[in-house]
Amino acid sequence: MEPVSLLRSRLESLLLVADEPTTATDFARLLDVSAVDVTETLTEIATEFSDRGMGFELREREGAWRLYTRRDNSETVEAKVLDGAQSRLSRAALETLAVIAYRQPVTRSQVAAIRGVNCDGVMRTLTLRGLIAEVGVTGEIGGAHLYATTELFLEQLGIESLEVLPNLAPLLPDVDQIDVP
Incomplete structure (x- = not known):
């Protein structure tokens, strides 16, 4: 298997620590690369995650990117989240x-x-x-x-x-x- 590019590796790391959706422009500024290169790499990552059926997805919404758990796994994730880790709303x-x-x-x-x-x-x-x-x-x-x-x-x-x-x-x-x- 071919190693991933340095840009991709850094983007994946940033996606893991991002606490809110982030634009390609913001990523590009942090990485000192073009927004076009960032968008191409993010699209490549999102496609690969989807094609492989990974447990998480990379989604773009209104120009900003973020990692999410796969929708197909929502019942499993919900069971974990609600398993005493979160108090219910009244x-x-x-x-x-x-x-x-x-x-x-x-x-x-x-x-x-x-x-x-x-x-x-x-x-x-x-x-x-x-x-x-x-x-x-x-x-x-x-x-x-x-x-x-x-x-x-x-x-x-x-x-x-x-x-x-x-x-x-x-x-x-x-x-x-x-x-x-």
């Missing part, structure tokens, strides 16, 4: 997360109005776990913080985008129709 947290996922961006007050209970503590927990994040403020006087789900939320669900969520949104009121005290 029912209140799951409800709050669902409201945010379907109606984002939303304010705390809007989420509380939909759920019918104060959700400040739950929102803090979801923010600390990295499942939601502040994405701006409303244009109103006093500007309430707006929240949306994060990339980690999508990764934890094993989905590429919110469009693949079941169509429950019609069952929730529109955020503009919610009276907030």
Whole structure:
């Protein structure tokens, strides 16, 4: 078997330690090579991983690259992750997360109005776990913080985008129709 190139070896090492998707341009800057060479090598790696049926995949999304576990192995990976290594979300947290996922961006007050209970503590927990994040403020006087789900939320669900969520949104009121005290 032929040894891999130095560029490929370095890219594989960087992919293993990257904590977020990284663009070919960023890799090229770190490695002092062209972005074209990086993209060609990343594409080669991704194709090889796929063709060999490896336990992980190299995926490109919106111009950024990241290693993921193979989708076909999701049940096995989920069993390991849920095997006491991760505490489960409470029912209140799951409800709050669902409201945010379907109606984002939303304010705390809007989420509380939909759920019918104060959700400040739950929102803090979801923010600390990295499942939601502040994405701006409303244009109103006093500007309430707006929240949306994060990339980690999508990764934890094993989905590429919110469009693949079941169509429950019609069952929730529109955020503009919610009276907030």
